[in-house]
Amino acid sequence: MHTQTLCEALQITYPVIQAPMLGVSTPEMTAAASNAGGLGSLPVGGLSPDAIATLLHNTRALTARPFGVNLFVHNIPEVDMASLEPMRQLIHRLAAERGYELTEADLQIPRLYTYKDQLEVLIREGVRLVSFTFGCPDDESIRLLKNHKVLLIGTATSLEEAVYLQEKGIDMVVAQGIEAGGHRGHFLHENVAGQSSLQALLEALRTAIHIPVIAAGGIRDTADAKQMVALGAAAVQLGTLFIPSVESQAIPAYKQLLSREQEKHSVLTTAFSGRWARGLSNAFITAIETSGIPVPPYPYQNALTAVLRKRAQAQNDAEFTSLWSGTEMPLAAATVTSAAIVERFGRALLASAIGN
Numbered sequence: 208m209h210t211q212t213l214c215e216a217l218q219i220t221y222p223v224i225q226a227p228m229l230g231v232s233t234p235e236m237t238a239a240a241s242n243a244g245g246l247g248s249l250p251v252g253g254l255s256p257d258a259i260a261t262l263l264h265n266t267r268a269l270t271a272r273p274f275g276v277n278l279f280v281h282n283i284p285e286v287d288m289a290s291l292e293p294m295r296q297l298i299h300r301l302a303a304e305r306g307y308e309l310t311e312a313d314l315q316i317p318r319l320y321t322y323k324d325q326l327e328v329l330i331r332e333g334v335r336l337v338s339f340t341f342g343c344p345d346d347e348s349i350r351l352l353k354n355h356k357v358l359l360i361g362t363a364t365s366l367e368e369a370v371y372l373q374e375k376g377i378d379m380v381v382a383q384g385i386e387a388g389g390h391r392g393h394f395l396h397e398n399v400a401g402q403s404s405l406q407a408l409l410e411a412l413r414t415a416i417h418i419p420v421i422a423a424g425g426i427r428d429t430a431d432a433k434q435m436v437a438l439g440a441a442a443v444q445l446g447t448l449f450i451p452s453v454e455s456q457a458i459p460a461y462k463q464l465l466s467r468e469q470e471k472h473s474v475l476t477t478a479f480s481g482r483w484a485r486g487l488s489n490a491f492i493t494a495i496e497t498s499g500i501p502v503p504p505y506p507y508q509n510a511l512t513a514v515l516r517k518r519a520q521a522q523n524d525a526e527f528t529s530l531w532s533g534t535e536m537p538l539a540a541a542t543v544t545s546a547a548i549v550e551r552f553g554r555a556l557l558a559s560a561i562g563n
């Protein structure tokens with residue numbers, strides 16, 4: 208029943224959401240997922256209003272179907288700029304040892320945008336669906352978005368966070384299990400070690416949460432997806448499975464690492480951004496974590512590593528850029544299309560719904 212309500216509200220055929228993945232998703236991926244009958248997501252966390260407008264135009268040129276625009280809802284903490292110096296020097300040295308010469312300007316903190324800087328362009332562009340992570344917009348922003356008929360989807364990593372979002376009038380909630388690739392969406396508690404598996408989280412949400420729940424984290428195949436729907440999820444949100452797809456902007460080395468059949472493990476780290484995120488371990492993570500130098504908070508560490516990550520990506524260097532990934536990795540070849548993923552999961556979920 209929840210599935211049907213969700214599909215009607217989002218105007219989609221299949222209860223399958225392509226997870227927003229900043230740095231991996233593209234307008235092509237978003238449009239392909241929506242055109243296939245699922246919901247594509249366009250991540251714009253931390254981007255400037257101009258960059259958002261361009262991404263919206265590029266996506267709308269490829270699809271007339273609905274898609275969600277995904278924001279990072281966080282505040283920027285005050286830090287003493289001098290406290291960033293040891294990390295700045297460490298990144299400079301690690302980069303040089305790897306053959307990347309970074310200038311001073313490459314390690315400056317640029318203008319940082321929060322979701323509040325982004326609301327105006329979303330409203331001007333007539334965006335009707337916004338998902339978010341890392342927090343909950345303040346009351347004024349929720350009111351503004353609702354006045355413009357924007358449907359809101361939040362992210363929760365605990366029952367407490369889901370209840371918080373529900374009480375704030377958020378329309379749907381992504382339940383993000385500890386298996387999920389990329390950044391953790393927590394905002395009421397910092398302790399990642401205490402965060403639940405997707406299954407435990409869905410069980411906890413089942414009686415207390417009345418808004419539709421979207422399951423995210425470690426869903427690898429259609430059997431997993433059906434299990435999450437049986438546990439009360441109205442839809443599934445898949446991230447890592449889309450990383451090797453043809454529409455993904457992941458570098459070839461990242462795609463290969465994910466789709467190769469060999470033992471690999473993801474780790475939780477703050478090394479790249481200052482926020483906890485799950486990805487494959489590599490030389491950069493090891494160097495930061497063994498340095499003994501405190502990692503500045505998000506988004507400062509994210510800004511300090513931004514140019515280095517770009518330079519490493521340009522060299523197809525998987526050791527010095529983030530390789531976000533959930534606990535379950537795809538085994539598919541890098542020729543899989545985003546549409547094929549949506550259709551495979553969508554058909555399986557609809558068939559089981561009819562079967563019930």
Ligand SMILES: Cc1cc2nc3c(=O)[nH]c(=O)nc-3n(C[C@H](O)[C@H](O)[C@H](O)COP(=O)(O)O)c2cc1C
Pocket residue numbers: 226227228229231250251252277339340362383386387388389390423424425426444445446447448531532533534535
């Ligand atoms: C490469 C990557 C980037 C991500 N970026 C975002 C993002 O920009 N916004 C967001 O809400 N979630 C982001 N996530 C988390 C996903 O929305 C989702 O919770 C997760 O991918 C689900 O787990 P799975 O990867 O095991 O399928 C990202 C995940 C990955 C793998």
